[in-house]
Amino acid sequence: MEIQNYHSEKQKFQAEFDEKVKELNKKFVIENAKFKVGDILKDYSTTIKVTKLKYSMLGSNFPKIIYEGRLLKKNLEPTLKEKFDNIFEENAIKVNK
Secondary structure, three states: OOHHHHHHHHHHHHHHHHHHHHHHHHHHHHHHOOOOOOOEEEOOOOEEEEEEEEEEOOOOOOOEEEEEEEEEOOOOOEOOOOOEEEEEHHHOEEOOO
16 A cells, blocks of 8 residues: 555545544534524523524533524514524523513
């Protein structure tokens, strides 16, 4: 096996591995999220209506769940401009409408 072939095969395996880890992270988020799309959440500074589940691996060995959603005013109506924000699960509190 030549060095070029070695590097090519290694990159192929790494890409496959990275894709599998990404799938595993998404599965973890879906199965462990406390809230779902459509829920209204708040944290210390913002209120959102959840439109998407995301995750971050920053500073962690497992995915940290992030809720992305449309920014809401205090009366729980959407802002005039279509703005979005994120709330980490550890900071999220569900708002009852």
